[in-house]
Amino acid sequence: MASPGERAGEPSDRGRPVNDVQLSKFLSYICRHGAEKKGLTVQEGGYINVDDILELREARKNGYSVSDVQRVVANYPKQRFSLRSKPNDDGKLQICANQGHSLEVKGLDLVPILRPEEAPVVVHGTYRRAWEQIKKQGLSKMSRNHVHFAAGLPGEDGVISGMRSSCQILIYIDMKKALEGGLLFYRSANNVILCSGDENGFISTKYFEKVYDITKGVKLDY
Structure with missing residues (x-):
């Protein structure tokens, strides 16, 4: 198509x-x-x-x-x-x-993710210029209602949205730890995974499972 x-x-x-x-x-x-x-x-x-x-x-x-x-x-x-x-x-x-709102929307078609096995891969794509700030404060929803994650890498089966293919940094979330920590995750109609973060709209680095710079082929510390 x-x-x-x-x-x-x-x-x-x-x-x-x-x-x-x-x-x-x-x-x-x-x-x-x-x-x-x-x-x-x-x-x-x-x-x-x-x-x-x-x-x-x-x-x-x-x-x-x-x-x-x-x-x-x-x-x-x-x-x-x-x-x-x-x-x-x-x-x-x-x-x-289907997602990406800064407007307050009631009744958006989102399915709660209640167990880690319901989302075995939750990955946020970003750029090297943003990494130093993320490393200090965690991921921020910024002006949107949610932080966006993909359910895999672009081009993989069932993954059509959630990150740009040009992203340089991949941040994988430890879903077991994040769910136990009280963070709420949802799946949108086009298979994007969403999380509004904590009360301040942040997802702490303590919930990161691993981080890669895919352009350099190295794992990053945080």
């Missing part, structure tokens, strides 16, 4: 080519961070009416249509979005981001 980057000139129903990468980034911003700033209503599960999004100035300027949104959701390899028919309203479409 083609990725958005391979369909950058797809014709729109409104008569002009649509850049699917640009549309995907626009949808990510709206669904994860900007809906309330744009005056949109975020419903249970993080769903937003597609028609309302398409009435925004940026959407009208770029000529986005419902079929454009459907195509991007269907083709995006990381499966960052879900679509549904609006309950009790003539089947109108709604969209949500």
Whole structure:
């Protein structure tokens, strides 16, 4: 299946080519961070009416249509979005981001991870420039609601999202220790593992199992 980057000139129903990468980034911003700033209503599960999004100035300027949104959701390899028919309203479409929110969202489709064996690999990808700070304070959710982890390395079976393939540092979590320490982990609809951290939004280095610099092929101390 083609990725958005391979369909950058797809014709729109409104008569002009649509850049699917640009549309995907626009949808990510709206669904994860900007809906309330744009005056949109975020419903249970993080769903937003597609028609309302398409009435925004940026959407009208770029000529986005419902079929454009459907195509991007269907083709995006990381499966960052879900679509549904609006309950009790003539089947109108709604969209949500599967994870990555800074918005407070009620009823997001997340499955709790209660035992270590339910998530044998939990790994966070980052960059060398961030490692010294992480080594001092642990992982931070920063402006988002959760720290994001992959259930394996990019390209492995079932791993479609959770980290960028360009990451230089891999931080593996000791799930037994982390769960016993009271941290809460969830699995999103697109198999990203999420954790909000402690009361301050941090995951301490004491819950790290191992850390690798994969560009240098060395294990890191912390």
